[in-house]
Amino acid sequence: MFLELLAVIFAGVAGAGIMMVIIRATGGRLPKWLTPVAAGATMIAVSISSEYSWFSRTKASLPEGLEVVETVETSAMWRPWTYAAPITERFVALDTASIQTNAAQPHLRLGQVYFYGRWSPLNRLNVATDCAGNRRAALIDAVSFASDGSVDGAEWVTAAQDDPLIEAMCEIS
Secondary structure, X not given: OHHHHHHHHHHHHHHHHHHHHHHHHOOOOOOOOHHHHHHHHHHHHHHHHHHHHHHHHXXXXXXXXXXXXXXXXXXXXXXXXXXXXXXXXXXXXXXXXXXXXXXXXXXXXXXXXXXXXXXXXXEEXXXXXXXXXXXXXXXXXXXXXXOOOXXXXXXXXXXXXXXXXXXXXXXXX
């Protein structure tokens, strides 16, 4: 976040400098108040560009084995341009290398899911997926595993037929 703030400040200085050169090159025919306007417009443009490029930059830096399974796009009143093109502020990534199965319960999968947010810390959650029942459960402290491979104490949530997390976990064998 600090580096983005520095980038915005330097962009504002550069925008003001370019406008000062343009004013001088035109022989002072343009009004001098265009200098702070150019600085502000440049700062806004760099901020918007940074917001829109966050998801692609973060996705490109994901380690091998992390697969983006769902994105959350938002629009906001204080950012009216997002109604034309929503910004991806959050996404869910599945660690495909962490997926485990049990021979006694072949329809159950265990895996790690990561929740990325634009201005929030990274969160990790262990998830159990029942591919046959189209449901999933967060694996928290109260959950235990029985000797037959079943999950005890889990709060199962029935998901929609096209749930991207269940689809991603169940396609891996």
